[in-house]
Amino acid sequence: MTMTGIPERVRTLEETMSSWRREIHAHPELAFEEHRTAAFVAEQLGAMGLEVETGVGGTGVVATLRHGGSARAVGLRAELDALPIAEATGVPYASRTPGVMHACGHDGHCAMLMGAAKHLSDALGFDGTIRFIFQPAEENEAGGRAMIEDGLFDRFPVDDVFALHNEPGIPVGVFSVRPGPVTAALDLFEIRVEGETCHAARPHTGADAIACSAALVTALQTIVTRDVDPIDPAVLSVTWIEGGNSWNVLPAAVRLRGTARAFRREVQDVIEARMGETVAGVCAAHGCEGRLDYERRYPPTTNSTAAARAATDAARAVAGPDRVIVDRPPTTAAEDFAFMLQARPGCYGFVGNGDTAPLHTPEYDFNDDALVWGASYWTKLVEALLPI
Ligand SMILES: [Zn+2]
Ligand SMILES: [Zn+2]
Missing domain, CATH: 3.40.630.10 (Zn peptidases)
Structure with a gap:
């Protein structure tokens, strides 16, 4: 020895x-x-x-x-x-x-x-x-x-x-x-924002899924800051946005993906529920429809x-x-x-x-x-x- x-x-x-x-x-x-x-x-x-x-x-x-x-x-x-x-x-x-x-x-x-x-x-x-x-x-x-x-x-x-x-x-x-x-729970999410495609110069004739998605990314950030107890650690990151393929056409749909992390099931419950409400509310305000798929991948x-x-x-x-x-x-x-x-x-x-x-x-x-x-x-x- x-x-x-x-x-x-x-x-x-x-x-x-x-x-x-x-x-x-x-x-x-x-x-x-x-x-x-x-x-x-x-x-x-x-x-x-x-x-x-x-x-x-x-x-x-x-x-x-x-x-x-x-x-x-x-x-x-x-x-x-x-x-x-x-x-x-x-x-x-x-x-x-x-x-x-x-x-x-x-x-x-x-x-x-x-x-x-x-x-x-x-x-x-x-x-x-x-x-x-x-x-x-x-x-x-x-x-x-x-x-x-x-x-x-x-x-x-x-x-x-x-x-x-x-x-x-x-x-x-x-x-x-x-x-x-020691390590957090890993949740994954995918949001599909359905708008209505139109000429980008005449946005009032469609429903802009991109403007809606931008508002949604910002709104999602308030879940951790406003809905989760500050004593409980949590993270919500939008990591991937896909939508559009032209300079002058507003796309019909945008897809957002990302991950959420927390150490307690109760916090995961809050994040998932508030994400669903936020997606529905923000999309409705923009004349779009939103769908959230939320998957709990790894426990803490x-x-x-x-x-x-x-x-x-x-x-x-x-x-x-x-x-x-x-x-x-x-x-x-x-x-x-x-x-x-x-x-x-x-x-x-x-x-x-x-x-x-x-x-x-x-x-x-x-x-x-x-x-x-x-x-x-x-x-x-x-x-x-x-x-x-
Ligand atoms: Zn590794
Ligand atoms: Zn490793």
């Missing part, structure tokens, strides 16, 4: 984890297409002697490691998917697939969890069952929900489930864990108090007591792990990625120096939750 709390045997896995990470990084795959990545992960875990199941919820992989007689079981989750971004890192192991890259660090998450599996299967310093869960399609496509709908926790029961995400801007070797809300990610305490203790055991941030505010980004946390108690924490480019940018690269920290965290967490 070193001063930092990184087990010596995890330290010796650093190069192996780095090579796994770079192999996955060079061959990124989009949501539900992670066949090569899943096969690679399954092959490595099989070679460690784990029971490996593939094709869970599409391209998901679950590997099981048992030791001793305890009925306790813990789930540890990583993600397999990459993003539709053209990589601009210039690293030698950069994406070989044009327009697709690991810009969220899921390559690193896989490698650190595989490293933990290697260490735990060699050292066997636990009593119970570990489920290593590699989920597809974390980005936008709810691969976590797909795994649950495919019977994830019925076929591979766990008492608690944990995830660890890298975070640029937090130093390597520092963790961030908090109880309660909420850590259980007990699991967050176990995660904080594990991070402190690895990094040191003053190297774990416990008061970092939640983020309005969304996370597919929310579906797993609806099914089982657990905790979603962060490991520092150092001074790298932000997530989801072409310059981003997972920091290999974070691998031993992540793998050590997983190891400590399992040994604490499944003690011999």
